[in-house]
Amino acid sequence: MGEYRLNLPLNEEGARRLRVGDVVYLTGEVYTIRDMGYERAVKTLNEGGRLPFNLKDGAIWHCGPIVREEGGGWKPVSLGSTTSSRFTGHAARLVEGCGVRLIVGKGFMGEEALTVFRNRGAAYAVTTGGAAAYYADKVRRVKDVYWRDLGMPSAVWVLEVEELGPLIVGMDSHGGDMFAEVSQRVNVSIRRVFRHLGIDPKHRYVWWP
Amino acid sequence: MLNKELVTEVTVELLKRAAVRLPSSVKEALRRAFESEEGELARKQLETILENISLAEARGVPVCQDTGLPIFYVKSGGSCLEAVMLAEAIVEGTAKATEQVPLRANVIHPLSKVNPGLNVGWGMPFIYFEPSTENLVEITVLLKGFGSEAKTSLAYIPTSEDMEKGIVKFVLDQVGKALGEPCPPYILGLGVGGTSDIAATLAKKAFMRLPPGKPNPDPEASKLEAKLLKAVNESGIGPMGVGGKTTALAVHVELCGTHTAAAPVVLAFQCWADRQATVKITSDGKVHYS
DSSP: OOEEEEESSOOHHHHHHOOTTOEEEEEEEEEEOOHHHHHHHHHHHHTTOOOSSOOTTOEEEOBOOEEEEETTEEEEEEOOBOBGGGGHHHHHHHHHHHOOOEEEEBSOOOHHHHHHHHHHTOEEEEOOTTOHHHHHTTEEEEEEEEOGGGOTTTSEEEEEEEEEEEEEEEEOTTSOBHHHHHHHHHHHHHHHHHHHTTOOTTOOOOOBO | OOOHHHHHHHHHHHHHHHHHOOOHHHHHHHHHHHHHOOSHHHHHHHHHHHHHHHHHHHHTOOSSSOOOEEEEEEEEOSOHHHHHHHHHHHHHHHHHHHHHTTOOOOOOOTTTOOOOSSSOBTTBSEEEEEEOSSSEEEEEEEEEOHHHHTTOEEEEEETTSOHHHHHHHHHHHHHHHHTTTTOSSEEEEEEESSOHHHHHHHHHHHHHOSSTTOOOSSHHHHHHHHHHHHHHHTTOOOGGGSSOSOSEEEEEEEEOOOOSSEEEEEEEEEOSOOOEEEEEEETTOOEEEO
């Protein structure tokens, strides 16, 4: 497992160097995106349009921040990751359509993302969920904002970050998937608990659903 | 004097406290978890969590950027008119706190997705009222983040089954699917019995019980709590799902009488960032936060 201090933008070679379990610190420009932002971005791409911001060789962060308007600009208050599993398809689309190299979030992502990471050369790295005061400290400046009509959580914020991390690489471009490994281990442990407590893992016990 | 102005002001302060600092017993439980973990990855997660908690307090900023949906639990010995005043003050206080703390403006219209920006509208903030014989008003707020909220699930276990086995199976199946997503180490709340809505309300009441690990006085329920805690932690999911000993800080069960056919069981997750705060206001206007 390696430790990398990465500067953004990141080229394909840089992204392909990352392996599951590596620890990463990011410096440079990061774009936040989540639910409604993704919906708009994917719709725009599917209709043949272009996004108003450039994600080529860039990093996106599944984050709906708290920022404060101050002196004509924005100050970071609390910034942390939102759960990534609901964005698997959207994220894959942005890696394919815009050349995103790194996705930052929390929790697992689905198979579709793993395939695209392998084909295009991209990776997914996770933060510690909820540690928003800690990560806000790594945001030097809120540089810009797009799609403010979506509200503060869902707008696309352009952040200048310094040593954003430690992030752990959860999915890489070589088919590595930390979450599939954890899930397998957990399933084995849960089976053991069932056996120990005399619970039949095949029996439903439940009436509905 | 207990009046609308005072309650509005108290609501702002209560929301600030809830968003910025965790209950001291939750912090202690997280510290104990850090001390007991051996794996490097698990320790690193808990170290970041503890550092984050200290930073948030020192800077007076929300501990997590998802300041959740504001859910209020009010106990009052006053009149219905007083309850109306309390509700108005809580709504006003929530809008003010959203700008002042600041809280993230999370509340949107569920269909049009319009966000008015103040965490107010279409029934939010939501307020539960409970009558009380005490001559004071007690307000508890829960800021419920959605990473853990969206893992809530319901099952009906028929009485033809072994209830305890059925519940353990249901809980572990859900926990095994959720993995690190609800931000463990979490507190699990289980509502058992009544109808689905009652079980869901009880599940939240269960995870809000402080300190984490305080047993239910019902011996059957406390036995189930201990069994579930052990089973969930044996899953090995660990802090943020990176593997480790502490998946749950506690499992709390709340019961309600149920139908002879089946018991609805609702499992609710409270992430480690357990944002809740309580205040008592006496009729002469004395305010005490806890």
